[in-house]
Amino acid sequence: MSTAQELENEVRRLAQAGQLQEAAETCDRLNQQHPDFLPGWVTASDLALKVNEPLISVRAIDQALRLAPGRQELLIRRIDSLGRAGEIQAAVDTASLLEDIVFQSAPAASSFALLLNRLRLHEQARRHFERACELEPEEGQHFYNLASVERFLGNLNGAEQALERCIELRPADADAHLMRSGLRTQTTERNNVQSLLKAHALTRELPRDRLRVCYGLAKELEDIGDYERAFEYLQEGSRLRRDGMQYTPANDLLSMQAIRKSFTREVLERKSLGYVSAEPIFVIGMPRTGTTLVERILSSHSVVRSAGESQAFAVELVRQCEIVNERPPANAGELVTRSLDVDFTALGENYVNTARPAGDRTAHFVDKMPLNFLYAGLIHLALPKAKIILLERDPMDTCYAVYKTLFEGAFPYSYDLVELANYFVEYRKLVNHWQNVMPAAMHVVRYEEIATNPQPIIEGLLQYCSLSFEQGCRDFFDNPVASTTASAVQVRSDIFTSSIGKWRNYADQLAPVGEILESAE
DSSP, X not given: OOOHHHHHHHHHHHHHTTOHHHHHHHHHHHHHHOTTOHHHHHHHHHHHHHTTOHHHHHHHHHHHHHHSTTOHHHHHHHHHXXXXXXXHXXXXXXXXXXXXXXXSSHHHHHHHHHHHHHTTOHHHHHHHHHHHHHHOTTOHHHHHHHHHHHHHHTOHXXXXXXXHHHHHHOTTOHHHHHHHHTSSOOOSSSOOHHHHHHXXXXXXXXXXXXXXXXXXXXXXXXXXXXXXXXXXXXXXXXXXXXXXXXXXXXXXXXXXXXXXXXXXXXXXXXXXXXXXXXXXXXXXXXXXXXXXXXXXXXXXXXXXXXXXXXXXXXXXXXXXXXXXXXXXXXXXXXXXXXHTTSOHHHHHHHHHXXXXXXXXXXXXXXXXXXGGGGGHHHHHHHOTTOEEEEEEOXXXXXXXXXXXXXXXXXXXXXXXXXXXXXXXXXXXXXXXXXXXXXXTXXXXXXXXXXXXXXXXXXXXXXXXXXXXXXXXXXXXXXOXXXXXXXXXXXXXXXXXXXXXXXXXXXXTTTHHHXXXXXXXX
């Protein structure tokens, strides 16, 4: 019989050669023959993650912890594996065992902080990012990471200080420049335009970085009233972003048309028990229409927590569609068709159990994924007791606000004015459809109304959600809970009206949008 070390060496050789199946089989033999050999279980965990089997990784790490109880690096591996498996509460519980850990290596501190960030444990993450900065004060990335978590937590001065240090160390760091631009409203006396112009020149041959600097320049120049130059940089940045994407706009438009055709009043009125739970409150609509504002108002209530922009409903829908036909849908059209035959009770129950925030359970949670407007009919069928809140905003203000925002990995239609306007037209048709075929299922909130006269709108919102009025909902800007959306800075301030009608500063440049919207009326 081979020794444990010989088998371990063979596993590593096979894994390095890309022969993962053979490596896994050899690793199984290693752990069967030498169950008390700690490295074998650690290697089994690594292999499981490489083939995207995080729960198998957890089981292997638990065997390792049996041999070495409480070992820090094993607990960290367990947290990572649980997080990848979607077992968030178990990951959080394991993380609590490491509350007092102090790293002596900056990379280790930073890696652990990033892991905590993914679990939305931002307060704990901040301490480890600070430790990384302390251990490696000349590494700009540590200061950028610290700034990110400070921004999430609402410590905007701390975020700005960390970004100043990051940019001092890395003058061409486009992500740092863009984040710094968004931390506050710039003034003619205090802004970063000159620093951004230098970064713009430094990133000439780096499209990914150059476009981020362009968005930063557009934001700061708008703040100081230089609208013409602001839009020039915005156009440059959006063009670079669109050129770097593979996106077929027609697919999105056809999907929304298919949804309207499939989800008729008769379909939505058919008897479907669904999953009877009043826990979820969905906030839907186009991005930049006040979805985060409403989420913060609701999650400031004592019996409501935020689930953020969860993808859980879409993920569970695809899973249920696979069950219907034992294979993934080939395209969006097939997904729409097959979604009519899913087990709505299972869809609703699995969604709630997945999307529910980790930690102490409350009566309700808010899911503010804007794209859930696509699934409003399915949400109603799967969760008939759930509340659905639709945000509406002036179409031109909406399109401009979306166009000027750099989204990471979402909303690909937003970087070309014509594509954006065409998308908005189909979006508007779809939400109008939902209001026509299930009029009692949604509560509409207009951004302009909540911005100009918030008290009655907030009271109506809480009444719709069967929640008593609490002053904390009106003082939502004092909510200490982290926000990780594009509106993370705005939600730290009271409601303001300065963005209403802002598109008029660019009436000429936005004329193509106006023409498409008018022709669709």
